[in-house]
Amino acid sequence: MVALRKSVEPARRRHSRARQELYREPCYDADGNRYKVIVWRVWPGPTAWYTLEDGTPVHYEDECVFALPSGKLISRCGD
Secondary structure, three states: OOOOOOOOOOOOOOOOOEEEEEEEEEEEOOOOOEEEEEEEEEEOOOEEEEEEOOOOEOEEOOOOEEEOOOOOEEEOOOO
């Protein structure tokens, strides 16, 4: 019979970044298509992260505009 030995090294802990949904912003593009941008708070740190409802990351341009990965701009401010 063979005895199995446990490793004497402690298991490595993975530091995960927790995220919390802060709010959702209704947005639209120049063609009138509607989008929902989710604003996430990433812990630890003061960082915000932005995605569409389907998880597609978007880039914050300014207080009214987000950029999709395709380069298309969407707006959360009314004209």
